[in-house]
Amino acid sequence: MSALVRRMSALLIQPKGSLLRFSAVAEKSDVKQSGDVEKKSDKTRREKQNFTNVEGLKQFFDEDNFFEDRVRSGRSWNLDELRIKSNSDLHKLWYVLLKEKNMLLTLQAAAKEAVEVMPNEERIDRVEISMENLELVVRERNKAYFDLEVGETGEQPVFVHTNWMGLQTLRVATPHYLPQRYNKSFNERHPLPFNDRNQSWFLNHYREKRSALKRRESNRATRHVCRLLRRNPNADIDALRERYPTVDVDAEKARLHYKGEI
Amino acid sequence: MRLTRVLFATPKLPKSWSNFPERYIKRSMEEIEYKTPVGRQYRRAVIKRPDSDFVYGLDRPWTDGFKKFNEPGKLNRPQIIEPVPELFFKGDRVQILVGKDKGKQGIVNYIVKERNWVCVSGLNCKHEISKNFEGKKIVQVIEQPLVMFEQVALVDPTDERACKAQWRYTENNERVRISLRSGREIPIPLTAEETYDYKTRNTYKNQPKDTSAADLVKITFLPKLATFEMDIMEEHGIKDDRIPAEFYWY
Numbered sequence: 001m002s003a004l005v006r007r008m009s010a011l012l013i014q015p016k017g018s019l020l021r022f023s024a025v026a027e028k029s030d031v032k033q034s035g036d037v038e039k040k041s042d043k044t045r046r047e048k049q050n051f052t053n054v055e056g057l058k059q060f061f062d063e064d065n066f067f068e069d070r071v072r073s074g075r076s077w078n079l080d081e082l083r084i085k086s087n088s089d090l091h092k093l094w095y096v097l098l099k100e101k102n103m104l105l106t107l108q109a110a111a112k113e114a115v116e117v118m119p120n121e122e123r124i125d126r127v128e129i130s131m132e133n134l135e136l137v138v139r140e141r142n143k144a145y146f147d148l149e150v151g152e153t154g155e156q157p158v159f160v161h162t163n164w165m166g167l168q169t170l171r172v173a174t175p176h177y178l179p180q181r182y183n184k185s186f187n188e189r190h191p192l193p194f195n196d197r198n199q200s201w202f203l204n205h206y207r208e209k210r211s212a213l214k215r216r217e218s219n220r221a222t223r224h225v226c227r228l229l230r231r232n233p234n235a236d237i238d239a240l241r242e243r244y245p246t247v248d249v250d251a252e253k254a255r256l257h258y259k260g261e262i
Numbered sequence: 263m264r265l266t267r268v269l270f271a272t273p274k275l276p277k278s279w280s281n282f283p284e285r286y287i288k289r290s291m292e293e294i295e296y297k298t299p300v301g302r303q304y305r306r307a308v309i310k311r312p313d314s315d316f317v318y319g320l321d322r323p324w325t326d327g328f329k330k331f332n333e334p335g336k337l338n339r340p341q342i343i344e345p346v347p348e349l350f351f352k353g354d355r356v357q358i359l360v361g362k363d364k365g366k367q368g369i370v371n372y373i374v375k376e377r378n379w380v381c382v383s384g385l386n387c388k389h390e391i392s393k394n395f396e397g398k399k400i401v402q403v404i405e406q407p408l409v410m411f412e413q414v415a416l417v418d419p420t421d422e423r424a425c426k427a428q429w430r431y432t433e434n435n436e437r438v439r440i441s442l443r444s445g446r447e448i449p450i451p452l453t454a455e456e457t458y459d460y461k462t463r464n465t466y467k468n469q470p471k472d473t474s475a476a477d478l479v480k481i482t483f484l485p486k487l488a489t490f491e492m493d494i495m496e497e498h499g500i501k502d503d504r505i506p507a508e509f510y511w512y
Contacts, residue, residue: 064470072459074472076283086482087493100471122286129283142489149487157511175509186512227342232412235344243345 059099060106071120076129082137094134101127166193166203218246225252233262276352276373277322281457291316291323293334314340318376320407343378349427349439350380350410353453355417357424358408361386367417372405379407380414420444 065071082090104124111118146154161171176183193199225247228235240249256262293311298304317338321327354370363385372381390402408414415424418441425441427448432438439448452462460466468474486493
């Protein structure tokens with residue numbers, strides 16, 4: 001931990017070369033000695049040098065827990081907890097979370113550079129989960145407004161799209177000024193399916209392979225259930241049914257019993 | 263036992279005890295061989311060890327012990343693990359049904375859900391002889407795991423004998439664990455609630471960056487005929503009368 005702490009504190013005390021400076025006294029005196037009329041470039045340089053927002057920069061670092069190996073933190077925000085908060089509260093909370101995430105990512109990068117273990121890395125996940133939940137709640141509210149006022153969800157529509165190979169995929173629609181039939185560049189990028197002999201050959205073989213994979217997977221599950229039943233004939237049938245929904249557990253058990261294996 | 267030995271011993275971390283988000287646990291255990299860089303020009307692809315390849319032992323997935331147990335390139339056969347209802351908790355009194363400690367009762371101190379394993383404190387132990395840094399022989403007593411329902415059973419609190427248990431619902435729609443022999447409830451021990459952050463939920467000490475319980479419950483939402491953006495713009499006095507151009511979704 002010590003190396004990491006040293007590096008982080010060094011970042012605060014002695015920033016590198018010409019990037020950012022907390023005090024610009026020496027530089028100011030240099031400018032005065034030249035005595036000439038201030039040029040534009042000098043003026044801009046001095047503005048850069050006058051950076052004194054040390055407190056703002058410090059917010060990128062976890063000052064309170066500099067020497068801690070373990071940092072305790074609460075859980076992330078639930079959807080239900082966010083739903084009872086007003087819009088302005090959510091707006092403020094978003095920036096609180098964003099600042100915390102920035103701080104944690106700075107710490108993670110510093111730890112990586114110093115080849116040290118970051119204390120409690122799961123804090124990043126907790127903040128990210130909260131931010132995702134907050135975004136969901138905001139979308140929910142906007143969707144309710146658009147459904148009521150406009151009769152649409154107000155979100156990017158998603159539809160089933162048949163691509164040039166004849167395969168069906170989900171595509172998220174994007175807004176365009178031109179209708180699709182006049183948009184030449186878009187239609188060139190998204191050609192229609194061929195619908196010819198080669199394509200039907202390809203699709204037949206593709207579907208055959210896909211169904212074989214599916215069948216193999218279900219057979220594997222059935223064999224697994226049989227293995228479980230042979231090991232323990234009194235296994236919990238309800239739990240098996242719930243865990244392997246594709247397998248007819250009762251039929252398999254009856255079959256094994258008829259064969260005399262259980 | 264010496265105090266230093268106790269301090270050097272690594273604590274066992276049941277998954278629920280750690281209080282980690284599921285996403286973090288998954289991220290920390292995955293073994294990525296290659297991942298495409300972030301960018302539009304790359305087709306998103308990840309080459310990694312499949313989840314079914316990992317075998318769970320007594321070490322938890324985010325620890326080094328787990329990584330050692332699942333070394334890269336090690337071939338693991340899929341385990342036959344029976345799906346069972348979640349009936350055992352940390353701190354439960356259980357009776358051992360097999361082995362040299364058959365018939366003895368003890369307290370559960372560790373659970374591995376992925377293998378249906380339970381460790382009972384001070385029972386079903388293996389004695390391992392090893393040498394310490396001075397070259398002296400030392401004996402380590404290691405609790406061995408027992409399979410739920412097959413090798414251990416819950417104890418009925420009324421007659422203190424092994425029993426079968428089940429989840430049932432009370433008249434107040436509360437899910438309780440009952441003994442099938444006497445029909446009495448087997449209460450869930452307080453130690454099951456314990457995590458890395460607190461002993462019990464009520465005794466959790468607020469950290470400086472936590473929201474207080476009173477603020478969390480406060481209802482500040484007022485229904486309003488406006489989107490989120492419209493509400494925020496109104497609050498900050500931002501006016502935007504521009505009419506967006508017509509466009510088509512496709």
